Amino acid sequence: NAGVMQNPRHLVRRRGQEARLRCSPMKGHSHVYWYRQLPEEGLKFMVYLQKENIIDESGMPKERFSAEFPKEGPSILRIQQVVRGDSAAYFCASSPLLNTGELFFGEGSRLTVL
């Protein structure tokens, strides 16, 4: 299965801990996007990355959140010092180099902050 792979699917953290979410894009895809879905809401754009570059991080909270897409390995969304309001489903999507606009989504990582 060459789909977008996200892990972990479920993550539980206590307030103040760190959360790391990983995303491996589809084979041949060089663009990665992270979206967040809060309960009963739509998907909110967070960040758009290409290999080793952050292209657009306009949706990222200014503090505690960071993302990377290294030359080797998956993209990582890192949330430091988590708070209850960070509880959400985090979706990763990828697209090929010549993007038609369509994004291919993973199944999401559900973060619960106790």
Added chain:
Amino acid sequence: DQQVKQNSPSLSVQEGRISILNCDYTNSMFDYFLWYKKYPAEGPTFLISISSIKDKNEDGRFTVFLNKSAKHLSLHIVPSQPGDSAVYFCAAARGAQKLVFGQGTRLTINP
């Protein structure tokens, strides 16, 4: 700043009838529009798209209509089937950049 809006949180349709989901946008620079379908505990899956140079695109039971002057698009599903029950998100993009999503409409198809 909600650039893409789906004003109906939910819609209930009888099996076999037509389902019409609506979406409005405010940014006239958007030139590509998509519909995604999402089942619980799964990621969104692409359904159908339309570029701003067209006003209609059809794929099997699914048709998307775009009215640029009204900044409105709609998704028609006919005939509706029980497996169509899901949350539907419309999304818009400017060029090959990030998608902006609406809040979603939960469609329920009743037997």
